[in-house]
Amino acid sequence: MKKVLCPKCDNTVTFNERKYEEGRSLFFVCPRCGKKFSIQINQTKADDTPQYGHIIVLENAYCYRQQLPLFAGDNIIGRRSKGTNIHVPIESSDTTMERQHCIINISVNKQGKTIYTLRDFPSTSGTFLKHKLLNKRERVILENGSIVTIGATTFIVYLSEEEQTYTD
Numbered sequence: 001m002k003k004v005l006c007p008k009c010d011n012t013v014t015f016n017e018r019k020y021e022e023g024r025s026l027f028f029v030c031p032r033c034g035k036k037f038s039i040q041i042n043q044t045k046a047d048d049t050p051q052y053g054h055i056i057v058l059e060n061a062y063c064y065r066q067q068l069p070l071f072a073g074d075n076i077i078g079r080r081s082k083g084t085n086i087h088v089p090i091e092s093s094d095t096t097m098e099r100q101h102c103i104i105n106i107s108v109n110k111q112g113k114t115i116y117t118l119r120d121f122p123s124t125s126g127t128f129l130k131h132k133l134l135n136k137r138e139r140v141i142l143e144n145g146s147i148v149t150i151g152a153t154t155f156i157v158y159l160s161e162e163e164q165t166y167t168d
């Protein structure tokens, strides 16, 4: 069973994800406030906004697998919550992941290379890159496939396709 948060009242709604196919939209009616909303399992990018890669949030006891896009500049990452506007809202009931937990910054350097850096927001429980805790004010450079843990939640960073190197 998985949980989603009602976008209106933050009530937790439980559903059985095994009953649904990947890529399908799931429709819910919040039992507390009556709000109708939908989520999509394994959602793919849907618009034309220039995108600099994405993160994939791994499935755990608190959330389903999610793919969320990254954009130029600061991308504030945290637990999706009513009333907190962030760039990368992760739909999860993991309360050890804060509403504003860490930031991925994407900028282009003088050589025209896109640089991805990670820093803590700051959060109480900290931000981990490959299980190593970032110091306060520390900025680390991310690579394609970097593994980041915030609270009980882990995500993998995928750089934009132009930045990836492929080997045969």
Ligand SMILES: [Zn+2]
Residues within 6 Å of the ligand: 006, 007, 008, 009, 010, 011, 030, 031, 032, 033, 034, 035
């Ligand atoms: Zn509700």
